[in-house]
Amino acid sequence: MAKVFVIVEQRDGRLKKSTFELLGASAAAGNDTHAILLGDGVADLAKELGAYGASKVHVVQNASLKNYTAEAYCAAIAELAKSVGPDVILASHSPTGRDFMPKLAAKLNAGLASDCIQLGFDGGKLKVRRPVYAGKATVEVEFVGSGPQLATVRPNALGIPKPDSSRSAEIMSFTPSLGDLKTKVAEVVQGSSARPDVTEASVVVSGGRSLKSAENFKVLEEMADVLGAAVGASRAAVDAGFRPHRDQVGQTGKVVSPTLYIACGISGAIQHLAGMRSSKVIVAINTDPEAPIFQVADYGIVGDLFALVPLLKEEFKKTKEH
């Protein structure tokens, strides 16, 4: 049995689904699973974590943790790790996890495996599987030596466990001293999108250069609304200014692993595939039957997206209504 820290992600008083995945995977392996809830005024969120597998919740509060900074997070987690001594520290491979976990690994003089898609535990040892070469292969990684083993896990890779409301966690408070911090958040400017983020949505509808304009993305947005999906984009679409960079899927964008990924007018360049090939079901719509995207697609439709997407939207609508 390993003592596992799961770093909780929350925003605006809501816990992220990726946290539940990590708690569930750790608890299912019989580990002593500690949820680490950082922030300021976040104690109310602690109760929910037990139902997903946490045996203990450490509520780590400080005014400097209200708005995320890698520096404050690392200082607080390192301080807590020193007193609790975890074997493993897990975080989501979200923009936040990708940001602070390498810094934390350096601070703890520990190893880090990033963007993992499978976790295995053998006593106190962690074994992970992660993609390499833009997703063309996967490698198994074991940690050697002593000290905590750190890993970030791709959202949606493990699946969300069913919450068990009869389970509860022991809730403990921890007030870190944090020391002299050199950075602080001066202002948070909210993005305008009300849609789910591509990394968190279970359905992603993505469009490429072929959409030809920002306005034409409306055709994808309408289908996404029916499916409750996020809207993603290829880099070509982002570079052309059709979508903001936060929607970009791929090697230099976000890595997504939804239940369903619908690629509309995207050729399937290796750099795009690197961000979406671990999706559970891939549907591709493309006028070119030779487009590389069809090599990774579970279902392919050869045709014009402007004709096909509105038809699919109507079919999804009907299916939902019945």
Ligand SMILES: Cc1cc2nc3c(=O)[nH]c(=O)nc-3n(C[C@H](O)[C@H](O)[C@H](O)COP(=O)(O)OP(=O)(O)OC[C@H]3O[C@@H](n4cnc5c(N)ncnc54)[C@H](O)[C@@H]3O)c2cc1C
């Ligand atoms: C270092 C580096 C990093 C990169 N990072 C990324 C990244 O993170 N993400 C990413 O996406 N790319 C990335 N790229 C770019 C990548 O190589 C491709 O150029 C890009 O993915 C192409 O985008 P696209 O598929 O939208 O456009 P195109 O390759 O131009 O493909 C458009 C597709 O739409 C089809 N089409 C045209 N009209 C229609 C229609 N009406 N209906 C249906 N289909 C139609 C065409 O047949 C074609 O297959 C990167 C490149 C480099 C060098």
